Each structure stands twice: as structure tokens, then as C-alpha cells.
Amino acid sequence: MATSLTLIATPCTAPRSSSSFALAPRLPPRCSNATAARRRVPVRGAVRATTLQSDQEPAGSGDSGATTTKLSAWTSVRQERWEGDLPIEGCLPPWLNGTYIRNGPGMWDVGEHAFHHLFDGYATLVRVSFRGGGGARATGAHRQIESEAYRAAVARGRPVLREFSHCPAPAKSLLHRVGDLVGLVTGAALTDNPNSALLPLGDGRVMCLTETTKRSVLIDPDTLETVGRFRYTDRLGGMVQSAHPIVTETEFLTLLPDLVRPGHLVVRMEAGSNERKVIGRVDCRGGPSPGWLHSFAATEKYVVVPEMPLRYSSASLLASELAPFYAFDWVPASGSYMHVMCKSTGKTVASVEVPPFMAIHFINAYEEEGDEAAVVVDCCEHYGDPAIIETLVLSRLRLLRGKDVLPNARVGRFRIPLDGSPFGELETALDPEEHGRGMDMCSINPARLGRKYRYAYACGARRPCNFPNTLTKIDLVEKKAKSWHEEGSVPSEPFFVARPGATDEDDGVVISIVSSDDGEGYALVLDATTFEEIARVRFPYGLPYGFHGCWIPATEE
Numbered sequence: 039m040a041t042s043l044t045l046i047a048t049p050c051t052a053p054r055s056s057s058s059f060a061l062a063p064r065l066p067p068r069c070s071n072a073t074a075a076r077r078r079v080p081v082r083g084a085v086r087a088t089t090l091q092s093d094q095e096p097a098g099s100g101d102s103g104a105t106t107t108k109l110s111a112w113t114s115v116r117q118e119r120w121e122g123d124l125p126i127e128g129c130l131p132p133w134l135n136g137t138y139i140r141n142g143p144g145m146w147d148v149g150e151h152a153f154h155h156l157f158d159g160y161a162t163l164v165r166v167s168f169r170g171g172g173g174a175r176a177t178g179a180h181r182q183i184e185s186e187a188y189r190a191a192v193a194r195g196r197p198v199l200r201e202f203s204h205c206p207a208p209a210k211s212l213l214h215r216v217g218d219l220v221g222l223v224t225g226a227a228l229t230d231n232p233n234s235a236l237l238p239l240g241d242g243r244v245m246c247l248t249e250t251t252k253r254s255v256l257i258d259p260d261t262l263e264t265v266g267r268f269r270y271t272d273r274l275g276g277m278v279q280s281a282h283p284i285v286t287e288t289e290f291l292t293l294l295p296d297l298v299r300p301g302h303l304v305v306r307m308e309a310g311s312n313e314r315k316v317i318g319r320v321d322c323r324g325g326p327s328p329g330w331l332h333s334f335a336a337t338e339k340y341v342v343v344p345e346m347p348l349r350y351s352s353a354s355l356l357a358s359e360l361a362p363f364y365a366f367d368w369v370p371a372s373g374s375y376m377h378v379m380c381k382s383t384g385k386t387v388a389s390v391e392v393p394p395f396m397a398i399h400f401i402n403a404y405e406e407e408g409d410e411a412a413v414v415v416d417c418c419e420h421y422g423d424p425a426i427i428e429t430l431v432l433s434r435l436r437l438l439r440g441k442d443v444l445p446n447a448r449v450g451r452f453r454i455p456l457d458g459s460p461f462g463e464l465e466t467a468l469d470p471e472e473h474g475r476g477m478d479m480c481s482i483n484p485a486r487l488g489r490k491y492r493y494a495y496a497c498g499a500r501r502p503c504n505f506p507n508t509l510t511k512i513d514l515v516e517k518k519a520k521s522w523h524e525e526g527s528v529p530s531e532p533f534f535v536a537r538p539g540a541t542d543e544d545d546g547v548v549i550s551i552v553s554s555d556d557g558e559g560y561a562l563v564l565d566a567t568t569f570e571e572i573a574r575v576r577f578p579y580g581l582p583y584g585f586h587g588c589w590i591p592a593t594e595e
């Protein structure tokens with residue numbers, strides 16, 4: 039295990055967090071970068087959006103049972119943009135030089151309209167740039183992504199396009215109704231709000247996307263400005279895509295669900311190119327449409343295509359009406375399957391039935407060789423129950439704090455045999471009590487992508503809670519977890535950043551943006567080995583919850 043002594047530094051100011059594996063206190067090192075005193079940073083270049091709730095006390099009740107909370111996680115960001123210096127508490131590792139950016143749904147209110155579901159919010163980027171070592175410094179920023187959906191909503195004072203849980207009212211005139219129909223059939227009526235992933239492509243461009251194929255955007259990682267549209271030069275159609283393409287320095291792999299002839303196209307785009315090429319196609323085994331595919335997994339040789347019983351509702355998409363699960367139907371009788379496609383030949387080498395599952399985020403996959411060759415696939419698995427979707431309704435997040443209503447989740451481990459057997463296995467990778475019977479929003483060391491690995495980082499639960507409220511480091515070999523928790527705080531996805539030159543899998547830091555109970559917000563830096571806090575950098579005010587992050591290393595000066 040890694041023992042990077044330069045990295046393991048206890049905070050220069052007393053940590054208010056706790057760790058289930060707390061080590062004996064160590065003396066804080068002399069740290070020239072600690073800026074213990076919090077200072078307000080002036081708002082620069084702020085453009086106030088029409089109806090934000092910045093000064094309102096948001097609805098909700100704290101863990102303590104109080105009727106109000108200042109928690110910013112579930113309220114709209116207070117202005118369109120901000121940037122400035124961030125005070126550092128603790129010690130940044132000297133090697134931490136680069137930019138962490140996080141994407142997520144930060145604006146749920148426009149005009150008189152308040153969105154219903156977490157996934158609806160207009161995309162907000164948050165940036166923290168670190169310069170570690172002696173002259174350590176941190177700067178930060180947040181900014182709205184200028185998608186068509188966002189610009190139209192701000193201009194009209196209401197959402198105009200279909201979002202996850204919102205369908206615009208049908209047009210009144212016959213002529214406009216025909217227009218609506220065309221929009222539905224072509225997909226033009228769907229949102230392009232890119233609040234899901236944030237992908238540094240191998241060629242330096244940074245892409246943000248959602249699950250509609252309508253439009254993905256490119257952003258400037260320094261200013262967070264929306265600099266343009268990512269235009270594919272191929273003619274692959276389709277309305278939806280995975281929100282989590284798998285991106286390496288050389289390629290971009292993704293899946294395009296086919297809602298007409300249920301199946302998936304597995305496609306690849308080389309770094310520097312805008313043209314996706316089809317590797318192969320997988321037909322669905324259940325019906326009537328493909329299972330929802332937010333993310334997927336890949337090994338070095340194979341792409342794994344999941345097919346779960348929460349399926350796209352073509353009727354909902356075409357009629358602009360909500361299905362039982364918004365854009366999806368829960369069809370347990372249709373079965374659950376996993377398909378494995380060879381990346382080099384495009385041939386499906388395994389297609390197995392598996393126990394019922396419900397997974398939004400896949401963690402990693404790898405190949406097991408030998409007599410019992412198989413593909414092992416890990417995911418955040420919700421015990422085959424789609425209830426997590428309803429858990430993420432904003433009113434539940436705001437009003438049920440401290441109530442134990444977060445559905446159970448586990449690390450689900452699939453074993454897909456490559457010998458032609460018709461069935462695959464699904465097991466629980468470690469005792470879910472280790473992470474509080476809740477887990478999602480995961481990351482790994484990217485150097486282990488598609489390979490055998492040991493550690494996963496995720497949000498876990500300290501119950502009672504209505505949403506994951508811990509950061510957890512899961513050791514899949516020892517089957518143990520360490521956790522970080524702060525009473526009343528909501529941390530976002532723990533993102534692993536490796537120390538340059540590291541060889542141990544957990545030699546690095548984990549970054550998360552935390553909204554605390556008192557309305558404040560900060561980027562938290564944990565030592566990935568010990569899972570102890572080493573620094574936090576404070577934003578001038580708390581930020582809304584966000585989903586996924588990325589890391590862009592600083593270029594040599």
C-alpha cells in the first residue's frame with residue numbers, strides 16, 4: 039500500500055469531520071499555505087438569473103429536526119457565475135497542480151417554474167484550480183452552461199424543452215401542434231441540458247453531455263465558458279446515448295440505444311476526431327425497448343452492454359407525456375441481461391440472463407482468464423428496485439432530511455462466463471453495512487480502467503438519511519470500507535486524482551465538493567490512502583449538489 043509521506047498531512051486547522059478508521063492524531067506539519075481565516079470573496083462578473091432563490095430560506099428540515107436548514111445542496115445556484123480566490127485550510131500536497139471541474143444540475147428554478155426532479159436542473163459547472171506546495175493557492179469558479187435548453191428557458195421565463203421529469207404543455211394552435219409533433223419525432227423537442235458527464239477528451243477538448251444526442255457542448259476549462267457545440271461528422275442517428283462515454287487518451291467509446299429496433303450500437307471515436315465509427319450492434323433480449331443505459335463498463339478487450347428492466351418508454355418520448363418513471367417503464371417480466379462485445383471484431387461473445395438488477399452507475403470491469411474465463415463487472419446496484427429514481431425528487435430531498443428513506447444499495451458484482459453458458463451471476467461484493475447500505479456516485483483510479491482493481495470511491499450512507507451523506511473508500515479485496523462524514527453535510531462524488539509517478543492504486547487524493555448544514559460549501563481533499571482530510575478550500579457560499587467531476591493536470595510552466 040502507498041505510503042506517500044509528503045502527502046499524508048493532517049490539517050493545519052482542526053478537522054470537523056470524522057473517519058471510521060481515524061488514526062492517532064499526528065502533529066500538523068508546518069504549512070505555509072494554510073489560510074485559516076475565512077474571507078469573503080467579492081462577486082465578480084455576476085449575472086443574476088431571473089428568479090433565483092438566493093436570499094430565500096430553502097424548504098427542508100435539518101438532521102437535528104429543525105424546520106429550516108441553510109443547506110445549499112438542493113437549491114438553485116445564487117447567481118449565473120462567480121470566480122475568485124479560495125482560502126485554503128490544511129495543506130495541499132505539493133504535487134497537486136491542476137484543475138478539478140464538476141458538472142451537475144445547479145438551477146432548478148426559472149421564472150415561476152420550479153423543477154420537480156434532481157435530474158432536471160440546468161447544468162452548473164464548478165471549478166477549483168489547485169497549486170500545491172510552498173506557494174500553495176486555490177482559485178475557484180462556477181458558471182452555467184449555455185445550452186439551448188437553458189438559454190430558451192431564461193429568455194421565456196419557463197422551460198421550453200422536455201427535461202427529465204418535465205414535459206412542456208402542448209401547443210394551443212393546430213399549426214403549433216404539428217410543429218410539436220415534428221419536434222417529438224426528430225428529437226428536437228428534447229433537452230440538450232448537459233448536466234451529466236464532463237469529459238476531457240484525449241485531444242484537449244472538454245465536452246459536457248446529457249443523454250439526448252441532440253447536442254453536446256465544449257467548454258473552456260479555465261473560464262468555464264460554453265465555447266461551442268461538439269459536432270459529429272458521422273451520420274449516426276438516434277435520440278439517446280449513454281451519459282458516460284468511456285474516454286481514454288486515445289479513444290472515446292459509447293453506446294447508442296436503438297429505440298426503434300431494440301438494441302445498442304457500440305461506437306468508437308478516436309482522439310482528435312469528430313467521427314464515431316460503429317464497432318458492432320447488440321440486440322436486446324427483453325422488450326419492448328432497451329433498458330435505460332446511463333452508463334456501462336468496458337474491459338481491455340470487451341464492451342459490456344447492460345440490459346435492465348427499467349426500459350425507455352417510446353410512448354412517453356413520442357407523446358411528450360410522463361411514463362411511470364418519467365421517461366422509463368419498469369418491466370420486471372422482461373428480464374435482465376448482460377451482453378459482451380469484442381472491441382476488435384464487433385462480435386457479441388456472451389449474452390447472458392442475470393438476476394434482476396437496477397444500476398445507474400457502473401464502476402469498472404475486468405477479464406478473468408483461465409479455465410473459467412469470465413468478465414467481472416461491478417456496479418452501484420439498487421437491489422433490482424427503481425425506487426432510487428423517486429428518492430431523488432427535490433421535495434423529498436428537501437423535506438425528508440434525517441429520515442431513513444434512502445433505499446439500500448450495494449456493490450453488485452456480475453460474473454459473465456465466456457464459455458457460452460446462458461446465465462451470469464450477480465453477487466454482493468462486500469457487506470453493505472460497511473458503507474451504510476447506501477452507495478452510488480463512484481470513481482476509481484483511471485489507471486485501473488478495464489483492469490483488475492482493488493479500490494472504489496463512492497458516496498455512502500450514515501443512517502438515518504434520505505441521501506448519501508458520507509464518502510467511502512471501498513476495498514474490494516479486504517471487503518472493508520473507510521468513510522468520511524460530517525453531520526448534516528452532503529458531499530458529492532469522491533473523485534480520485536493520482537499522485538504523478540504513483541504506482542500504488544490508492545496513492546493520491548480524493549476530491550469532493552461538500553455542501554454543509556450551515557449553508558457553506560467547500561472542496562474537500564482527502565488523502566486517498568488513509569481517507570483522512572488533508573485540506574479544504576472554501577467557496578464564498580454553498581453550492582448546489584453536482585454529479586461528476588474530472589481532473590485536468592496543469593501544464594508545465
Ligand SMILES: CC1=C(/C=C/C(C)=C/C=C/C(C)=C/C=C/C=C(C)/C=C/C=O)C(C)(C)CCC1
Nearest residue numbers: 157201202228229234248249250365398478506
Ligand atoms: C433519458 C432521457 C432523458 C433524460 C435523462 C437524463 C437527463 C438523465 C440523467 C441521469 C442522471 C443525472 C443520473 C444520476 C444518478 C444519480 C444517482 C443514482 C445518485 C444516487 C444517490 O444515491 C430525457 C431528456 C428526459 C428524455 C429522453 C430520454
Ligand SMILES: [Fe+2]
Nearest residue numbers: 234281332585
Ligand atoms: Fe452519472
